[in-house]
Amino acid sequence: MEEKNNQALLRTEVEKSSPPVFVIGSARSGTSILSRLIRDYLKVSFGTESQFIVRVFKRLGRYGDLRQGRNLGRLLSDLQGERCFQRWKKFGFSFDPVRICGRLRKKSYSGLLEAIFMDLAIHNKMHRWGDKTPEYINDLDVLLRLFPNAKFVHIVRDGRDVALSTFQTHFGAKNIGEAALAWNKQMASVEAFKKTAGPCQLIEIKYEEFIEKPVETFYRLIDFLEIDDPDGSIETNVRRNIASELFQGNYFKWKTRLSRKEQTIFEKVNYEYLRKWGYPTVTDGSLSVRPLEKFYWRFDNAVKRLARLDIWKDNLYKLKVRLRYLGKGIKRNRT
DSSP states (O other): OHHHHHHHHHHHHHHTOOOOEEEEOOTTSSHHHHHHHHHHHHOOBOOSOOOOHHHHHTTGGGGOOTTSHHHHHHHHHHHTTOHHHHHGGGGTOOOOHHHHHHHOOSSSHHHHHHHHHHHHHHHTTOSOBEEEOGGGGGGHHHHHHHOTTOEEEEEEOOHHHHHHHHTTSSSSOSSHHHHHHHHHHHHHHHHHHTTTSOTTSEEEEEHHHHHHOHHHHHHHHHHHTTOOOTTSHHHHHHHHHGGGGSOTTOOOTHHHHSOHHHHHHHHHHHHHHHHHTTOOOSSOSOOOOOHHHHHHHHHHHHHHHHTOHHHHHHHHHHHHHHHHHHHHHHHHHHO
16 A cells, blocks of 8 residues: 555656756767766766657658547657657566556657656656657757757767777767767757747766766756755765766877878868867868768778678668558558
8 A cells, every 4th residue: 555655746746847957968978877877966867869759750641630549659659669668678577558648648649758758757766757869869859849848968979989989889870980970960950049049948067077077967967957956865875986986087088099191081071070079189170071981981881881790780770660551551541
């Protein structure tokens, strides 16, 4: 009986919860560690990357008016097949459409998303939800449209270290030129977003300063996210423990691992952003990118990606997702 009362109380608290929190930034810029620490220390619920919010938003037209239960039910059924919910099982979470519908407060896409993420938050015994999916950095307007009161935490890491890390993964650029263009696009996306987001909706954190001064960073986050800490226990926990969670000195690897030519290429594209964020440079910013260089970077990047088995596997999954949604859309149009 007591457990049921606690669950009911928690459900009520979540329904009154503060705005959702989106951790944004280039992939390999520290979004994962930051979101994990926000979850562990500030009790904002995060699952693994959702990856579907923007993609499904762009296909909402095929579902019709979501105020009609039948249409909303079809959308919920389709979402159930998303990869992230298989990964959320590691938290002991199961995707239950009936339970999620019970949490639905408004019949809309944003309402359905809120119910899903709230369901995970309640499962995690937390009062607030968030998401960390780096690819959303290019569609921040969609997130703001869905959740006008959302809070955004942008973490910025030196793009040359981002490039080095991305080279080792199954996603992202595979040469310094493409990495430079991608980082530039992502930084420009946030700059444009600043013009539409409210003054209290976005906070920016420099990865290198976060590594060296994590306590000060988290105190800023507590203020920004308006975390209630009446007895100071959260700040005390942060002060005592958070530094041990981070790998000190984990930055500026590019100085020894990128050639001078690679460093120069990156600065051709991003000199202004590097200087804006106080990162050291090796040129005076007078060099520019020639169109033929971009063509070569993209061709070389495509060849390198084709040679990686892990990229083929990920692309196969994405193709299956697209075909699944396409097939369901065709079937519904025929009925």
